[in-house]
Amino acid sequence: MLAVQALAVRYGEMEVCSDVSLSVRRGEALALIGESGSGKSVTVLAVTGLLGRGGAISRGSVVLDGEEISRLPETERRRRGLFGRRIGVIFQNPSRALDPVFTIGQQLNEALSLTGLKGGTALRSKGAEWLRHVGLPDPEEALDRYPHQLSGGQRQRAMIAIALASEPELLIADEPTTALDVTIQAQVLNLIRRLQSELNLALIIVTHDFGVVAAMADRVSVMYAGEVVETGSVTEIIRDPRHPYTRALLGSLPTGQPGARIEALPGSVPSAGTMPTGCRFHPRCPAAVAECASEEPRLEAASYGRILRCLRAEELAAYDA
Numbered sequence: 001m002l003a004v005q006a007l008a009v010r011y012g013e014m015e016v017c018s019d020v021s022l023s024v025r026r027g028e029a030l031a032l033i034g035e036s037g038s039g040k041s042v043t044v045l046a047v048t049g050l051l052g053r054g055g056a057i058s059r060g061s062v063v064l065d066g067e068e069i070s071r072l073p074e075t076e077r078r079r080r081g082l083f084g085r086r087i088g089v090i091f092q093n094p095s096r097a098l099d100p101v102f103t104i105g106q107q108l109n110e111a112l113s114l115t116g117l118k119g120g121t122a123l124r125s126k127g128a129e130w131l132r133h134v135g136l137p138d139p140e141e142a143l144d145r146y147p148h149q150l151s152g153g154q155r156q157r158a159m160i161a162i163a164l165a166s167e168p169e170l171l172i173a174d175e176p177t178t179a180l181d182v183t184i185q186a187q188v189l190n191l192i193r194r195l196q197s198e199l200n201l202a203l204i205i206v207t208h209d210f211g212v213v214a215a216m217a218d219r220v221s222v223m224y225a226g227e228v229v230e231t232g233s234v235t236e237i238i239r240d241p242r243h244p245y246t247r248a249l250l251g252s253l254p255t256g257q258p259g260a261r262i263e264a265l266p267g268s269v270p271s272a273g274t275m276p277t278g279c280r281f282h283p284r285c286p287a288a289v290a291e292c293a294s295e296e297p298r299l300e301a302a303s304y305g306r307i308l309r310c311l312r313a314e315e316l317a318a319y320d321a
């Protein structure tokens with residue numbers, strides 16, 4: 001459904017994504033994980049044509065269902081209905097995505113009319129059906145409410161209903177539950193997963209939480225400093241992470257043992273102006289050798305069926321074996 005190949009994105013002079021390759025099939029869920037600032041959101045904005053002022057795709061390709069869309073200007077991509085119609089997006093903060101001056105029903109109508117549905121009664125009953133689908137209490141009544149008259153969890157559900165009402169082929173959820181209570185988080189994640197499977201959607205879920213990855217996704221792409229560094233099946237990556245960064249991410253999870261030490265990864269993601277030479281992760285990498293500081297690793301298929309960006313991938317795998 002979506003194939004992003006060697007994508008680079010700039011804001012003015014700053015290259016904020018340098019080499020992002022990922023793909024997702026119909027009916028499949030891909031998680032995009034990485035620390036804050038690794039370029040996850042920028043990747044999503046580039047795909048949807050929402051980079052905004054000063055932002056542009058500078059290299060690479062974005063192919064949506066066979067059509068190359070990265071060369072289209074942002075406005076053209078949006079006008080042709082790629083965003084909203086073929087790609088549904090759920091943002092971290094529903095207040096950003098929902099328009100405060102229109103009722104939930106009016107916003108649902110707009111999405112539904114993209115599918116060709118017309119007529120007040122038909123729109124209203126379909127709108128209520130969507131709200132019921134996402135588990136909103138009193139859907140009929142909720143149609144006439146403004147976003148501020150709903151709770152945070154309800155707003156998130158309404159946004160999911162609006163994103164799906166236009167019947168997109170690809171759903172992108174960017175940290176869809178970060179702003180919610182943990183109990184509501186689980187409900188909303190289950191809801192997204194259920195709808196994704198019922199509607200056979202391609203799903204990209206952006207997160208920095210491996211728990212979310214495990215619960216939601218079939219495959220995962222790990223991002224670091226504007227690049228994808230490892231891609232593979234969720235089960236395999238959680239059981240046997242290969243890239244030193246993925247290992248560090250998984251190693252920094254609390255184990256649940258009282259008093260157990262959490263292995264913190266020292267330092268932070270470098271920013272666009274201060275990228276290290278060679279491998280971008282080398283200054284923080286416990287496995288780095290001299291070569292890592294000078295040679296840029298490419299994203300390559302490793303012999304054991306994983307896609308990795310690490311000069312020492314084969315060597316470390318042999319060592320582990």
Ligand SMILES: Nc1ncnc2c1ncn2[C@@H]1O[C@H](COP(=O)(O)OP(=O)(O)OP(=O)(O)O)[C@@H](O)[C@H]1O
Nearest residue numbers: 011016035036037038039040041042043208271272
């Ligand atoms: N509008 C913008 N103008 C300039 N730089 C930007 C803009 N938006 C993002 N960036 C930069 O792009 C880089 C990647 O940001 P992005 O928001 O994609 O990270 P992220 O991985 O989604 O982080 P988080 O988990 O915190 O959302 C950051 O260095 C950020 O400062």
